[in-house]
Amino acid sequence: MTFSDILDRVGSxxxxxxxLVALLGFPILGMANHNLLQIFTATTPSHYCRPPPNASAGxxxxxxxxxxxxxxxxxxxHPPNTSLPNDTQWATEPCLDGWIYNSTRDxxxxxxxxxxxxxxxxxxxxxxxxxxxxxxxxxxxDLSDRFGRKPxxxxxxxxxxxxxxxxxxxxTLTIYMVxxxxxxxxxxxxxxxxxILNVEWVPTKMRAITSTAIGYFYTAGQFVxxxxxxxxxxxxxxxxxxxxxYFIICALTWWIPESIRWLVLNxxxxxxxxxxxxxxxxxxxxxEGKKLSLEELxxxxxxxxxLAKAKYTTADLFRTPxxxxxxxxxxxxxxxxGFAYYSxxxxxxxxxxxxxxxxxxxxxxxxxxxxxxxxxxxxxxxHITQAGALLLAGAAILSLIxxxxxxxxxxxxxxxxxxGCLSGSFSCLFLYTGELFPTVIRQTGMGVSNLWARxxxxxxxxxxxxxxxxxxxxxxxxxxxxxxxxxxxxFLPETLNRPLPETLExxxxxxxxxxxxxPEPEAEKASQMIPLQSSGPGLDPN
Numbered sequence: 001m002t003f004s005d006i007l008d009r010v011g012s013x014x015x016x017x018x019x020l021v022a023l024l025g026f027p028i029l030g031m032a033n034h035n036l037l038q039i040f041t042a043t044t045p046s047h048y049c050r051p052p053p054n055a056s057a058g059x060x061x062x063x064x065x066x067x068x069x070x071x072x073x074x075x076x077x078h079p080p081n082t083s084l085p086n087d088t089q090w091a092t093e094p095c096l097d098g099w100i101y102n103s104t105r106d107x108x109x110x111x112x113x114x115x116x117x118x119x120x121x122x123x124x125x126x127x128x129x130x131x132x133x134x135x136x137x138x139x140x141x142d143l144s145d146r147f148g149r150k151p152x153x154x155x156x157x158x159x160x161x162x163x164x165x166x167x168x169x170x171x172t173l174t175i176y177m178v179x180x181x182x183x184x185x186x187x188x189x190x191x192x193x194x195x196i197l198n199v200e201w202v203p204t205k206m207r208a209i210t211s212t213a214i215g216y217f218y219t220a221g222q223f224v225x226x227x228x229x230x231x232x233x234x235x236x237x238x239x240x241x242x243x244x245x246y247f248i249i250c251a252l253t254w255w256i257p258e259s260i261r262w263l264v265l266n267x268x269x270x271x272x273x274x275x276x277x278x279x280x281x282x283x284x285x286x287x288e289g290k291k292l293s294l295e296e297l298x299x300x301x302x303x304x305x306x307l308a309k310a311k312y313t314t315a316d317l318f319r320t321p322x323x324x325x326x327x328x329x330x331x332x333x334x335x336x337x338g339f340a341y342y343s344x345x346x347x348x349x350x351x352x353x354x355x356x357x358x359x360x361x362x363x364x365x366x367x368x369x370x371x372x373x374x375x376x377x378x379x380x381x382x383h384i385t386q387a388g389a390l391l392l393a394g395a396a397i398l399s400l401i402x403x404x405x406x407x408x409x410x411x412x413x414x415x416x417x418x419x420g421c422l423s424g425s426f427s428c429l430f431l432y433t434g435e436l437f438p439t440v441i442r443q444t445g446m447g448v449s450n451l452w453a454r455x456x457x458x459x460x461x462x463x464x465x466x467x468x469x470x471x472x473x474x475x476x477x478x479x480x481x482x483x484x485x486x487x488x489x490x491f492l493p494e495t496l497n498r499p500l501p502e503t504l505e506x507x508x509x510x511x512x513x514x515x516x517x518x519p520e521p522e523a524e525k526a527s528q529m530i531p532l533q534s535s536g537p538g539l540d541p542n
Contacts, residue, residue: 004203006297010276011283012203019282020201021210023256024194025217027157027249031190032221032363033228033242034164034183038108038126039348039359040229041238045103047115049075049095063092072099073116106234112173121173123461126346128177130461132184134454140189141447148266149193150258156189157250164243168236183243188454200259215370215427222363226356260297269294312441314448320508326436327445329488331452334429336390336485339456340397341422343478344415346461351412358412362419369420373427381496382432387489389428393421394482401472401479422482429453435495438507456481 004012011017048062048070062070074092094116101110109115114122144152163182170176194214202210232238257279263272273294280289317327345362348355376385396418403411429449437445466473501507 006276006292007201007203009285009288009292010280011285013206014279014283014285016279016282017202017206017210020256021198021213023252024198025214027190027246028194028214028217029221029224030242030245030249031187032218033225034160034187036222036225036345036359037239037242038122038129039346039355040105040225041107041235042109042114042122042125043103043105043107043349043355044109044115044119044122045101045105045107047072047099047101049073050097050100051075052097104233106236108173108176108235111235114173120465123464125173125177125180126461127458129180129184130342130454130458132181133188134184134451134458135181136185136188137192137447137451137454140185141192144189144192144196145262148258148262149196150253150256152189153193153197153256154250154253156186156193157246157253159183160186160190161243161246161250164246165240168240168243197256197259200261201257211430212370212374212427216367219363219366219370222366223360225363226359229359230356264297269297273297312444314444316441316504317445317448320504322508323504326492327448329492330429330433330436330445330449332488333386333390333425333485333492334433334449335452335456336394336481336488337422337425337429337456338453339460340390340393340478340482340485341419341426342457342460343397343463343474344419344422347415347464351408351415353408353412361412361416365416365420366423369423370427373424376424377428377431377496381494382428382435383489383492383494383496386425386428386432386492387486389421389425390482390486390489393418393425394479394484394486396421396479397475397482398479400475426453432492432495435498436492438501438503441504 049072061076063074063076065071071092073095075095077091077093099113099115103110108125109122112118112121140152140156160183163179163186167176167179167183170179195211198210198214199207228241229238232241257275258271260272260275263269263275273292276292276297277286277289280286280292316323318324348358348362351358373385373389376388396414399414400411403414405411433446433449434442460478463474463477466477
């Protein structure tokens with residue numbers, strides 16, 4: 001008897017599972033708000049230098065840049081129409097008295113003057129948030145194994161609510177960054193526990209559907225965010241609005257069960273049995289729940305228990321040539337996806353289109369992108385889908401270099417197409433990575449691979465600073481890395497319709513190229529009178 005059989009007895013996809021998917025999915029709705037929040041809370045409006053206090057009456061004249069537009073970061077030292085030599089009269093200086101912003105929105109940029117020489121701090125704030133997601137994944141994964149999935153999930157909901165609210169009341173940019181860092185940590189814990197609980201409580205045949213459904217909650221959140229931002233122009237109130245609901249969500253985790261596997265592996269089989277019986281009652285199978293015994297439960301998870309005793313570490317990922325190749329190529333693909341995705345997702349205001357409308361379009365493209373990805377995964381395979389998504393995204397981003405800034409519609413189409421490809425890349429990677437690593441080290445492989453996506457998303461905002469040297473440099477870097485990730489994916493083996501490897505040895509044998517038979521001596525050939533045939537195409541690992 002396997003754990004799947006136990007789950008079938010208590011209702012493998014009954015009302016309790018539907019409730020669980022809803023309870024896990026609803027909080028994901030708000031995750032998009034936090035990941036993409038700085039699109040609206042850190043918008044940089046048009047601005048110019050504030051006149052000095054002793055400026056003469058009349059219109060204030062500003063120096064012009066090379067495009068004939070008023071300078072944003074310089075002003076004349078002396079008022080116009082003064083009887084001074086030309087070289088002195090037209091001398092400029094930085095904006096010593098602050099800036100005037102042409103916007104009705106209140107953002108962290110306008111409040112803390114994150115423009116001109118301080119504009120790097122805006123990108124730094126987003127990078128620090130992404131660093132929180134990275135650190136949270138490293139720390140909370142271990143805590144989840146030690147204390148359980150549910151306590152970490154509940155604690156992360158509470159942490160996100162508290163720190164998100166704290167960011168709304170931050171008196172300085174430094175404190176704001178600290179709270180945003182902690183918000184990022186909590187997002188990582190929520191993602192980790194959500195994925196694990198969904199996988200462990202839903203039958204195998206329904207996992208793809210429920211995982212996609214939870215993913216669409218995130219997509220829906222991208223539609224909610226521009227509506228909230230349009231209705232709430234003050235960044236502090238917008239920040240608070242996205243954080244407070246998690247106090248309520250934290251209370252709703254009472255209905256979310258702990259992982260049965262974790263309970264059994266940590267010697268709490270009695271509690272695991274009670275949880276299963278409670279689920280059976282909720283699914284209308286109370287009598288079946290009463291028939292369950294501790295012996296049956298332990299027997300169904302005997303394989304998990306034996307695998308847990310065999311300790312595997314990150315070093316084991318580099319033990320064999322095949323694993324090293326898979327780890328390297330997957331890490332590059334994950335890094336490229338996270339790196340390029342957030343270059344587009346966080347660059348909404350760069351395309352000259354209304355940011356509210358464009359954010360809705362950016363969110364909407366995920367719907368067909370994920371659907372096309374599912375079809376491609378099912379019919380073309382993981383290998384082609386992953387490489388194709390990154391190569392197309394890289395080509396779209398590089399194309400932006402050659403499109404003038406005044407052709408906003410074409411630039412927007414390219415950006416939307418690239419973002420859709422990268423959304424598909426993310427969807428493919430989550431499935432593909434789980435299939436490539438053997439069971440005994442799958443969780444470790446997933447963690448290491450996903451880590452590189454966090455590194456990419458953390459570095460991505462900082463690359464925008466290179467635009468001060470030449471405007472085309474950021475897109476050149478983003479597009480090139482996406483192409484590099486797509487090329488790396490080409491060297492990954494196909495997993496479509498193939499059984500998953502259980503051990504490191506299984507994986508090495510699985511991906512071993514088929515060997516051609518050695519040529520036999522002529523005499524032997526003649527005696528056998530049987531022509532040699534090449535290996536069939538089904539044995540080709542690619």
